[in-house]
Amino acid sequence: MLRKAPPLEAIEVFVAAAGGRSFRAVARDLALSPSAISRRIAALETFLGATLFDRTTQIPTLSAAGRRYLLMVEPAMVAIQRATMQLAGPQDERISVAASHSFASAWLLPRLGELQRDHGIELEIIPTRDFNVLRSGQARFAIWGGNEAPADLAATHLFDAVVTPVAARRLACGRSPPANEHEIPDYTLLSMRTPARLWERWLALAGVHAPELKVREFATLQLAYEAAAAGMGVALGLPLVVEPALEAGRLLACAGAPRSLGESYRLYRSPRLAITPPEQLFVDWLRLSVGRSMQRFALHAQRPTLDPGLVA
Template identity: 30%
Template sequence: MRRLPPLAAVRVFEAAARHLNFTAAAAELGMTQAAVSYQVKALEAHLGIALFRRDGRGIQLTPAGERAAPQVARGFDALDAAFARLRSESESALTVSTTQTFANTWLAWRLGGFQVVNPAMAVRLVASDAITDFARDEVDVAIRAGRGPWPGLERHLLFQVDFTPMCSPDFLARQGGLIMPADIVRLPMISANDPWWPHWLREAGVELDENGDRPGVRLDVQSHEGHAAMAGQGIALLTPFLWQTELAAGRLVRLSDQLSTRGFGYWLVYPEERRMVPKIKRFREWLLAEIARERHDPPRAAPATGQAAG
């Protein structure tokens, strides 16, 4: 039989220990400062030991409080993860986490197709470059860029991340309709300090001085870089698979046949023990089929007059 103190008081202690401020703990818990103080005193009375000491500057943990606080915090983390997992088991909703680039250039445009064949399911897309923590985040599956492997996660390679320079047709026309690899370094390069630029140029036979900052627009994700290129702001280093629609529509043109890679890929991942959860299985089958279909039968590209071969 467990001899636990009142959980309401323990919850207040955890928040107060984390903030070292009764007022901040009260705001987080939706209580008054007086109620927080009361619960802490009740817990101390129950245990027969002081957990906080009060001084003119506020509150500090006693040695006993310092020993207890991290263990209590881990306990609440475990409870939160357990109930998050139960919430995510619902077949009526699927939460997908992926990078801003993959969400904006590919997945958000096609996710409705999964919804059509699963009309009873609500699908939530979380676009974030932060790595999903399946133990804490309410996420069913994630699509992430990297090399892997990730311990405890099932993974499926979707496609390799390769890259090549692209720009808008208008930008190309302003340069006389032809841009050779050696020309790129004297033209506006979008995110010119991206470490993948020297890699691609070197493979194209062009050396780029990597010392110091270079002028130009600097953006944080490829989806922004591609849109800046379409707006005629310069040349961006992009992954062709993610921009097939824009290439086919003539909003972007490739400047070279050369593709470079650094060994990264996009992967579908989820906890190993959840591989047979029906909603995850349905999403996995749909996504892998969509990727395979587009790799086999990409949108037909518009003619690209004046492109240079790499």
């Protein structure tokens, strides 16, 4: 009898790889070899008779067919996870997660209702960047950006700090946003205090020599985005954190292409404690949700200065 559906493990690999990461990173997360990831995706493409990924770039990206397929199979994967959890153990699990204030308020908090409604998981968010909350057991997981992972903690890659300039459609002074990278140094630039010199790093990657910049710093990314939405200057849009402002049209991607600052956001945990089934469901949900947001960010970044209603 001929198969009418591809193997479930191939679909699982496809969904995991659809988040805009390298196959090597996906392989680490799923405890498979990179060649095994490539084989399963290739087998799925052969089964479907369609190319799901564009492999001409350094990190494979979803093709048009891949995006359509993801929209159809991702809800099914979530339904399978939900059904498994209903039989595997009790629902209404509370999980403590540490995160920065900006990430928690802009991205994680708006999704708490969905997580509890669809999966029976309640999150307790601890707004801190102190690794000791994991070592002490106060938090089971932490979501932080940075370029170093402590040796005593397990870390899973979530997304790279690929940023792009964003601004209001019209600045408070009446100017339009910059049209290219070389115009950026003539504007007030909005940034965080920590990490420092983000604009200098981004402009250097863009090949723009700017010995003098007018940078206004804020305590959090969210404050910088609020200032940008008020027309006070140009900010660097980070995936997920800038998503609410982009989706609402309060900020638009303007000059320049997204560029990586060489840092990543990771999901941290203590390896001393085994992951429970509800916690694994949370991790799976997080990966899927981050992948969807990364796709949205890429779409906004590829279509700068368009009317926000056109970004659907």
